[in-house]
Amino acid sequence: MRIVVGIKWVPNTQAVRFDPKTGTLIRQGVPAIVNPHDFPAVELALRLRDAYGGEVIAVSMAPPPAIQGLEHVIGMGVDRAVLLTDRVFAGADTLATSYVLYHGIRRIEKEIGKVDVAVFGQETIDSSTAHIGAQVASWLGWPYVYYVKNAKLDGDRLVVTRQLEDAVEEIAVELPAVISVAMRALKPRPVTLKNKMRAKVEKPIIVWSNKDLGLDPRCVGLKGSPTIVAKVTYLPEVPRKKLVYKPKDPKDAARWILKNLFLDEKTGPLLRKVLWGDSGA
Amino acid sequence: MTQVPRVECDKLCPEWPCEQPEEFRHVWVVAEVTRNGIHEASLQMLTPARKIAEKLGNKVIGVLIGYNVAGYAEDFIKHGADEVIVVDQEELESYDPYVYGQVVVDLAKKYKPEVILVAGTMRGREMAPYIANTLRAGITADCTDFDVDEKERDVLLIRPPFAAIMLAYIRTPFRRPQIGTARPAVFPTPPRDEGRKGEVIYEKVKTLKPRTTILSRTILEKRDVPIEKAQIIVSGGKGVGGPEGFKILARLADILGGVVGGSKKAADAGWIPHERQVGQTGKAVKPVLYIAAGISGAGHHMIGVREAGRIVAINIDPEARIFKQADYGVVGDYKEIILALIDELERLKKQGPEALKELLGEESRE
Ligand SMILES: Cc1cc2nc3c(=O)[nH]c(=O)nc-3n(C[C@H](O)[C@H](O)[C@H](O)COP(=O)(O)OP(=O)(O)OC[C@H]3O[C@@H](n4cnc5c(N)ncnc54)[C@H](O)[C@@H]3O)c2cc1C
Numbered sequence A: 001m002r003i004v005v006g007i008k009w010v011p012n013t014q015a016v017r018f019d020p021k022t023g024t025l026i027r028q029g030v031p032a033i034v035n036p037h038d039f040p041a042v043e044l045a046l047r048l049r050d051a052y053g054g055e056v057i058a059v060s061m062a063p064p065p066a067i068q069g070l071e072h073v074i075g076m077g078v079d080r081a082v083l084l085t086d087r088v089f090a091g092a093d094t095l096a097t098s099y100v101l102y103h104g105i106r107r108i109e110k111e112i113g114k115v116d117v118a119v120f121g122q123e124t125i126d127s128s129t130a131h132i133g134a135q136v137a138s139w140l141g142w143p144y145v146y147y148v149k150n151a152k153l154d155g156d157r158l159v160v161t162r163q164l165e166d167a168v169e170e171i172a173v174e175l176p177a178v179i180s181v182a183m184r185a186l187k188p189r190p191v192t193l194k195n196k197m198r199a200k201v202e203k204p205i206i207v208w209s210n211k212d213l214g215l216d217p218r219c220v221g222l223k224g225s226p227t228i229v230a231k232v233t234y235l236p237e238v239p240r241k242k243l244v245y246k247p248k249d250p251k252d253a254a255r256w257i258l259k260n261l262f263l264d265e266k267t268g269p270l271l272r273k274v275l276w277g278d279s280g281a
Numbered sequence B: 001m002t003q004v005p006r007v008e009c010d011k012l013c014p015e016w017p018c019e020q021p022e023e024f025r026h027v028w029v030v031a032e033v034t035r036n037g038i039h040e041a042s043l044q045m046l047t048p049a050r051k052i053a054e055k056l057g058n059k060v061i062g063v064l065i066g067y068n069v070a071g072y073a074e075d076f077i078k079h080g081a082d083e084v085i086v087v088d089q090e091e092l093e094s095y096d097p098y099v100y101g102q103v104v105v106d107l108a109k110k111y112k113p114e115v116i117l118v119a120g121t122m123r124g125r126e127m128a129p130y131i132a133n134t135l136r137a138g139i140t141a142d143c144t145d146f147d148v149d150e151k152e153r154d155v156l157l158i159r160p161p162f163a164a165i166m167l168a169y170i171r172t173p174f175r176r177p178q179i180g181t182a183r184p185a186v187f188p189t190p191p192r193d194e195g196r197k198g199e200v201i202y203e204k205v206k207t208l209k210p211r212t213t214i215l216s217r218t219i220l221e222k223r224d225v226p227i228e229k230a231q232i233i234v235s236g237g238k239g240v241g242g243p244e245g246f247k248i249l250a251r252l253a254d255i256l257g258g259v260v261g262g263s264k265k266a267a268d269a270g271w272i273p274h275e276r277q278v279g280q281t282g283k284a285v286k287p288v289l290y291i292a293a294g295i296s297g298a299g300h301h302m303i304g305v306r307e308a309g310r311i312v313a314i315n316i317d318p319e320a321r322i323f324k325q326a327d328y329g330v331v332g333d334y335k336e337i338i339l340a341l342i343d344e345l346e347r348l349k350k351q352g353p354e355a356l357k358e359l360l361g362e363e364s365r366e
């Protein structure tokens, strides 16, 4: 089977620092990484390939540095990758992003061969919308299932297990299909030296620009995005006491906290009640 | 407010129909139906729907899809819907995101709603982007508030952006309907009014042939008090370091008759279930007391505790952002401090209210 897996190249939100003096975010020099929630998706794609044969193709719409991210997943064992990159793709919201990914998948089908499954991560760390999988499925006209923890082939259907808030379901999906893999569902395999070398030497990464895809520039990037950030404001601050205490030892800390909470008109009565019931109130 | 110039249809993507905004009216809430009726989170969406509808001079319309669901239309109305559109057909017995999504799409093409709101439950988050995309409309996930630019009739879909300390106002000026989701418990459930009346419209639709089959379903047990209902929450973050640390937090929560919650990092690491995550992509909580241990105080997290009565922060880093947003902050290792809190509380509990004199008396003696 041929499996496409979507990879997003995101700023490492963990590396964003806060400047307590100016009250602003320090984003300068924040490195980009592969969206961590995409690794379980890569792992599931690789397991399907290992079990049933075929190939895994990673696809990303991103600026050129994302090549590093694609090399990383090739290092994990992905067979090849496609980078969809063009200035006109910049500033895309999820509709415009899914539109480009859809045409990328269609072109993969034309140039390489029929795709059986498109696998996505549950969500990204920088926007966490979880839109892309459903949107790509809508463009392709394929069935789709979210929050997948595992998948196996059963004849010409894929049988997936997925977990929702209230139930665990086993679902058979006709192929071709889109699935999105729950975060932490599977432990991703490490990068191997052999695969890493292959990424560097064989360079199995195809780069397509909008010249190759031939999309109307009005339908991609910022222009093709129906949603617009119209305004950004600071959140009005909630008044807080902001007392900060450096205790001598843990017991001192505990006593300081409790003293304040018992004396506080908001929390004092509740604490008396939970400790001693009505006799404390 | 940045003025967003209206754009001529021929300047927009030709693949997406150019809508005439004035043809679109009313605010829809698409229901998720559970075994016990309309999902609480869907009823909660009636709260922002009402606010938007009032500003636009619109009606709030519930959309109810499934099999043997017509009886729930009354619940929608009693909680604030003016009308309900019901699609009750045997083929819709089990939820499938694109079959259900396509029903909403077909209804939306017929009725042209101005706004569609969907509760951001797991099923809602699965289905809503499909609806939006198939209508070639914009969608904004995990909104924490909604407002309206009445002149342009644009809904402002409000969410904290990347590494939030701010709010982004998102609008979809050229496309209708305008679609948004919000997580459960971000909005309150509107009170039930037994006297409310409203119209119920029955629709029959052609459904897609499902291409998925549910082979088995195991119902999960509901655990504990949901955090949005708790009066005291002991919450942990990345700094708690693992599931062992959360056991200590649980002991403190037990003594206080409270529950355990946590940050997204704690939930993503699997230390707490996702329904106990506080914040934009978790829940908004309103406890009297919120104790945050090993949580840095990111905007995405703090937006979930804006309505907490008092916030206690325990963090090892004196520069941690949370100290600027807490009432009582203590610098130190959460583990030692929480263990000391447990000891003190156990002692106080045993000795009775009299024991407080010694603790509180210190203040006056100093
Ligand atoms: C679109 C989007 C939505 C998001 N939604 C949410 C959301 O709903 N909820 C949410 O929580 N986050 C959300 N986030 C993530 C958010 O931006 C932060 O990354 C997250 O809240 C940080 O979690 P944390 O405070 O547990 O971890 P960190 O930021 O890593 O902080 C850990 C803290 O622990 C302290 N610490 C370490 N060891 C100890 C110790 N022994 N004792 C005491 N303190 C210690 C450290 O000093 C540090 O301050 C969202 C992000 C995005 C992009």
Ligand SMILES: Nc1ncnc2c1ncn2[C@@H]1O[C@H](COP(=O)(O)O)[C@@H](O)[C@H]1O
Binding pocket: A005, A006, A007, A008, A009, A035, A037, A038, A041, A059, A060, A061, A062, A094, A097, A101, A119, A120, A121, A122, A123, A124, A127, A128, A129, A130, A131, A132, A133
């Ligand atoms: N630009 C992109 N290129 C490739 N895949 C993407 C891109 N953006 C999102 N995805 C995929 O879609 C999933 C959900 O992303 P999101 O809808 O942005 O939360 C991610 O986990 C990725 O698998």
